């Protein structure tokens with residue numbers, strides 16, 4: 428099964444910090460280890476209506492494809508309504524996630540992610556790039572959740588597994604639909620994408636499910652739930668339930684909060700769609716902030732192409748005036764690159780400086796590499 432291959436992507440980049448498993452739910456004062464200074468981020472938080480809000484797109488709208496394409500170019504993110512994911516499934520998966528994070532720490536650690544693994548309970552992988560710790564905990568599912576669920580609930584794992592699997596199935600269909608709408612808006616059809624036409628299992632996209640928990644925080648203004656990053660996916664489908672915390676970076680403005688909209692899912696353009704679109708789509712930079720009174724939960728479906736096929740800027744989007752900005756790379760290789768270079772991962776696969784309006788908005792070191 429192809430998704431196993433993304434679980435191997437971190438083998439060469441083990442992450443070892445068992446001392447970081449603090450039980451955030453029981454801490455009454457922000458420890459120095461979790462104190463982030465505001466100076467560590469140069470962008471202000473801007474308020475809607477001072478800046479336009481993230482677009483909300485109705486999947487039933489007959490112009491949905493164009494609206495999606497426009498949002499991907501301008502924002503790299505949009506909220507999706509009428510997506511057809513049933514409300515009770517969204518509620519159930521949230522309940523199961525909360526049930527997991529409310530287990531005692533000793534129990535959660537039974538399903539701890541191994542240092543060189545990708546699945547299981549642990550701190551966000553990106554935390555290794557920061558000196559301060561994040562106010563969050565996570566649980567990653569790749570393929571079947573059964574093995575870890577058995578460790579968490581030896582006699583009561585079935586409900587969790589059934590709910591997660593039902594959610595994965597629904598998300599996969601939605602992610603595929605969205606990817607073709609996003610690419611369709613650039614004039615790309617399945618015929619233009621070699622791996623989408625391969626028969627056999629490698630035509631299947633890969634995915635992981637990331638459950639995030641952000642306990643209420645005694646000093647939220649000085650803490651960080653999830654540090655700024657772009658997703659190493661083609662696209663991400665985020666279910667952020669009804670508690671605010673997600674912020675996206677709008678170039679030239681600052682951090683814009685994505686307010687929870689009833690029933691909406693948040694769609695991020697990830698690094699791989701940025702590569703496929705030859706820089707036309709913004710891989711949105713985002714972060715999660717925390718709050719004083721409420722425990723926030725979010726669930727990210729991380730979707731990408733088959734892990735072992737090389738992806739590169741699509742031929743139809745490349746010509747003499749728009750040379751390919753990135754060299755071919757597989758998702759698996761890209762995850763390794765991200766684990767090593769984090770924010771400079773895209774620069775490290777860039778072969779050509781952007782020109783004629785093709786911009787990598789996340790790149791602070793626009794060095795010509797090729």
Ligand SMILES: O=C(O)CCC(=O)C(=O)O
Nearest residue numbers: 637639667673715725727
């Ligand atoms: O919790 C959120 O709102 C953001 C989560 C996220 O960015 C991620 O899991 O990659």
Ligand SMILES: [Fe+2]
Nearest residue numbers: 656657658713
């Ligand atoms: Fe993310």
